[in-house]
Amino acid sequence: MNTGPQTQNPPDSENSSRLVLAFLAVVVGAISGLVVSLFRIALQQADRWRDMLIAWAHGSPLSGFVLVVGTVAMAAAIGAWLVRRFAPDASGSGIPHVEAVVHGVLPPAPFRLLPVKFVGGLLAIGGGLALGREGPSVQMGATIGSCLGKAFRRPVLDQRALLAAGAGAGLATAFSAPLVGAVFVL
16 A cells, blocks of 8 residues: 655665765865865965074064064954955854854855965964964865765755765864874764
8 A cells, every 4th residue: 555655765766875975075085185285285385484584584683573573463464354254154263163064053154265264274374373274174174075065966964974074084184194084073
């Protein structure tokens, strides 16, 4: 006796959906790893430039001090302006925002967060502010996962899984520790 339409997916459709999700998770991990690797390389270069500026400043105490402080203040101001103007969700470390999105409390961040977080984080951290690279790395990876989930029209639960995969890949790349990313997601 048929009581109405079937509410469950046929087994083949469910397996196919899982394969697509697994494939997308690998793609999200690879793209997140690439973006966060570029972020780390850019931060290392910014550290070198800042060190060269500080070394030069030792030769001219007053003007060097003013130049170093002015440069750091300008970098921080530009980073803050970018966040306020283009992606307010990029403020702070980013990890609390990612957790809120995973729990369904906040909507996922739009793609524009990615370049703002990258450039803003580079300016702030590269300028010498006492910030860590893990928060921006997690949020950038999560944004990549969320955006790819939307682009491939995955269900909301799959989008959250891809967001978590991107966040884990971002953290793993930030610390060069793959198991840390997996444990973070769990």
